[in-house]
Amino acid sequence: MSANRVRLYEKADLAELPWERLKDGEYARAFLEPLILDSVAAYISNVQTRMGALVIDDLVLPVTVNDEEYDNSYVCSPYTHYISYAREEIKLVASPLLASLGGPLLSGAGAIMRLSRVNRIVFVNNWLLSTNLYHPLTAEQIGEITRFLTRRFPRHIVAFRSVSPAVCPEVCAGLERAGYGLVPSRFVYLFDPKQAGQKGWRVRNTLKRDRDMMKKSGCRILRHEELGDEHAERIVELYQALYVDKYSHLNPQLTPAFVRLALHRRILTLIGLEREGRLDGILGYFHRNGMMTTPLFGYDTALPKKLGLYRMLSSLLVSEAESRGLLLHQSAGVGAFKADRGAEGTAEFTAVYVRHLPGWRQLIWKALAAVLDRVVIDMARKYKW
Incomplete structure (x- = not known):
């Protein structure tokens, strides 16, 4: 040695x-x-x-x-x-x-x-x-x-x-x-897309409703290549609104420099939701060894809840996991929401x-x-x- x-x-x-x-x-x-x-x-x-x-x-x-x-x-x-x-x-x-x-x-x-x-x-x-x-x-x-x-x-x-x-x-x-x-x-939640079809009808129906909401929303999905430096400040604002202002200032406070790093060096794959010409939702994930997770996630919390921005972003994540064949690590929090959509809880x-x-x-x-x-x-x- x-x-x-x-x-x-x-x-x-x-x-x-x-x-x-x-x-x-x-x-x-x-x-x-x-x-x-x-x-x-x-x-x-x-x-x-x-x-x-x-x-x-x-x-x-x-x-x-x-x-x-x-x-x-x-x-x-x-x-x-x-x-x-x-x-x-x-x-x-x-x-x-x-x-x-x-x-x-x-x-x-x-x-x-x-x-x-x-x-x-x-x-x-x-x-x-x-x-x-x-x-x-x-x-x-x-x-x-x-x-x-x-x-x-x-x-x-x-x-x-x-x-x-x-x-x-x-x-x-x-x-x-x-x-x-x-x-x-x-206590974290894991979603396995390979087992989604084996879940009960309630889970399958909930996932379908989320997909239907996305289709009917009028929101435009912006892929990583469609996002640029001009979006960096807004992406930080959306992340901050959810993970810092709503949840805790003790969560990692990402800066525009981090977002630009993600955009240019692709340390995260970013996907945005654009509504009426404005970016109102964002997620960023990376994957390793057959698993993906989303450390960057946010939306405009000042908009009405009925718009379903959180649900649509979560549905996008599920779709990414399914298309890539990856286990989705959904981190902690809002456990009932994640369990309703087929995620399993486990201690970390x-x-x-x-x-x-x-x-x-x-x-x-x-x-x-x-x-x-x-x-x-x-x-x-x-x-x-």
């Missing part, structure tokens, strides 16, 4: 990275090179992180390194994910009792998490989007990556976001074999490696895993969050 099998390329030596010999190397270069050489915040305004590209064998994986940054988007901050985001979510809980108890509990947990330095963390395969997709990784490769990173960053947690037995079973099993703990992070995890750290820093992760698995995931399954 060669001593330089794993290497981390950062800004100073990025020019040495042999992108062309790596799996999806040109895509990775198109996405990662600007973020590493310029600054992440220029493309995602609420993310502060040190970013590099880790190479093992023929794979290149983005790596983010943080120390504190408690105001970061959840894509780089466990504190934001488990505490700040939860504070916002709990306001939406129907039970006043649960909401009243949750605030103090979260404050206490947050204080412990800060003391445990949960944001001193290295995330592997972190594309800084809501969902990370994976190429196959063996347990042996994961072990090599972990040994390399714990030597390079001995006081940092090593973690992988967006892992699930239902989504990337080999990666998930390899992480556990390498000594990672699986901490529940979200953050895999954390803490065995090299002092015992007092390990305890919070064990506690989080126990509480979230028994309470939050069960509630998400029950209420289709």
